[in-house]
Amino acid sequence: MDILKYMGSLEIDAKDEEQLSKFLNEKESEIKDFIKASWQNFSVINTNTIPDEDAIKINDVSAEETEINEDSKIDAENEMIVTSDKTESVFIQNENTIIAESKTAPAPVKVEQIKDKSSNSFELQIKNKSIIIPNGKVNQEYCFLFKIEELGLTEIGDYWFEGLEPIGLIFNSDTNEIKGKPNTAGDHKIKLKIKRNDWSDGKPVFERQITFIINPDPKSLWKNIPTPNDIEYYKPDSDKCFVKVTSSTNIFGLGKTHKKDIVAASQRGRSHAQEGKPRDDDFNIRYISEVDWYILSVADGAGSAKSSRKGSEIACKTVVEVCEQLIKEKTKEFENLIKDFSTEKSDERRKKMGDSLYGILGNSVFKAVKNIEEEAKKTNKPLKDYSTTLIVSICKKFKFGWFVGAFWVGDGGIGIYNKDTNFLKILGESDGGEYAGQTRFLTMPEITQPTELYRRLRFDIVDDFTALILMSDGITDPKFETDANLLKVEKWNELWQDLSKEVDFSDDNEASADQLLNWLDFWSPGNHDDRTIAILF
The missing domain is CATH 3.60.40.10 (PPM-type phosphatase domain)
Known part of the structure; x- marks a missing residue:
């Protein structure tokens, strides 16, 4: 079974890793069917080649039944001496003895391996994307519309942010907005979590760490040193006054003029x-x-x-x-x-x-x-x-x-x-x-x-x-x-x-x-x- 030969026969219209990943996802079912059919065909061929009904079945995937120790060799005429592997048997005529000699063949490419390669490609693309979130400011309302489509990745499904709550913000998945009133200044590490659009239980959730800067409230940078009260011409740092003027009524006590x-x-x-x-x-x-x-x-x-x-x-x-x-x-x-x-x-x-x-x-x-x-x-x-x-x-x-x-x-x-x-x-x-x-x-x-x-x-x-x-x-x-x-x-x-x-x-x-x-x-x-x-x- 030559999966590589099969893959080579496919016309893959792909110019980069992203397009290759998309192609493999679309051909997953076809590739899986080919591997199963090839394996079954391989099993039938090997079974027909072995003349003795008591011979070990090569197409059995159990290690206990396929592995034969060197001590099990039978030195008898017309008997078959077999050393087995799970792959391919080659029969050799040596005088009066037929020896089934094992030759190891390349391991078949599994669908899971193709998936892993596709996931690795997707993860790499996420890490290489430039993602910038505008700075916020302590004690000032913040609202930023995050447009995930601007990353240019068609495989993105659900996504969300982690690490916003401690700094006073939330991510609204309905409006795709990061909003709130930041409460802590500094460089904060938040995570963008992404699921692919074909995600199901057991599949990975990808993440990208982003530095989110919250600037301090400018007011907090100013000192408020009280004026010394022993200076000449001291006056309080602030003053206020309200003069209430009572509304009047006419001579008969009727009507009111504010x-x-x-x-x-x-x-x-x-x-x-x-x-x-x-x-x-x-x-x-x-x-x-x-x-x-x-x-x-x-x-x-x-x-x-x-x-x-x-x-x-x-x-x-x-x-x-x-x-x-x-x-x-x-x-x-x-x-x-x-x-x-x-x-x-x-x-x-x-x-x-x-x-x-x-x-x-x-x-x-x-x-x-x-x-x-x-x-x-x-x-x-x-x-x-x-x-x-x-x-x-x-x-x-x-x-x-x-x-x-x-x-x-x-x-x-x-x-x-x-x-x-x-x-x-x-x-x-x-x-x-x-x-x-x-x-x-x-x-x-x-x-x-x-x-x-x-x-x-x-x-x-x-x-x-x-x-x-x-x-x-x-x-x-x-x-x-x-x-x-x-x-x-x-x-x-x-x-x-x-x-x-x-x-x-x-x-x-x-x-x-x-x-x-x-x-x-x-x-x-x-x-x-x-x-x-x-x-x-």
Whole structure:
């Protein structure tokens, strides 16, 4: 039986190992039938050649019955001396004795051997394939669609991954996705397990080890060193405040008018926390219940100024206190001018309105600068050591709408935003310089010049708004990126959507202060400055 001759007669249309493996799988039944038929034919031939019925049957596969010891040779005339193997017998005439001499023939090729070769080929192909799984990041949602067909192996049946669960991931066999939230950084070894499409019990399951990299959470790489409380001008690393304004009813106790609340928060930046330096930002918010006016202020102390944290504190506190005092003193006159302006927005009335606003906001800002100067003299330090930006706003709701007035020096931003009408009003211009970190400060001599103070005033009357928002550049830089984007309502829509995911802006929600402070911890590569925001909503 020459299986090799048979195999040589087959026309095998195969150019590589993969095609050969496929061919052998398709011809398995035919090859097996050929081997069985050849063996049976071989048995019949050998049985007919042996004349003695008592001779040992060569086609018997039992070793006990086919093996004859040398001692069993019979030295008798016309008797047959037989030495047996399980393969092929050759009869030799030697004088009066016939000797059946065994000659070993090549072992037949078994189907299992063909299968083994095919499996080895399949396993080798799996090991040689380039399989790349994108890196994940600790504490960030991960989802990757694994396309097994891209390996180019047609014999693949079921497959799955092992080793994902310990790092917080799973493999969804329905969607073929690796998904979850990784919990451990490092280079992890996972296994891709594969069954061939002809797999059955007892057949091998192939595997391929893959390195899966989980990057650390960037936040975890930053240190958070508390600010030493024994330093000059110490201030907490974070601050928050919520001002609840109770809704009012009419004189008969019927009907309810919801009033807007104020929430503010300030968080030391990671760049400061990394070195244990103090927060330079500050804010101050207030509601004057007697006259129903709101006051909000936000300031960002210059990072290069040694005592800027005190400068921002003095600025915010002073403008709020002086504004409250002046508003109470000038309420009737000021509000009458607002009402006149609402009915006729002529240049004349606009000028009167601006002058009156200057009398309140302009004087408040001027007083803030003077208070900073006094602090500098008291400590014998340069005024520039207290450099700070400042944004301040006063506003009130009237029957005809909301009056909003503002003063702004430095970077950051202030805007009236209405998400329902897509309305946006920016109350000033950013002093962001040509280069990063370059801006103008409240303590610069030219800022307190009457003309410059007046130029920086803004006011408007609007029907309503979703929020009045004041921000330091720790927020505007990552959220708006450029001064031009600050003028795009689409960017404010994105900001409000982002805020609303973590902050509940429903009426009288005192928890909004904590929620807003948590929101300030958002991650933005390259933006690690102090962050401060005040919102009237």
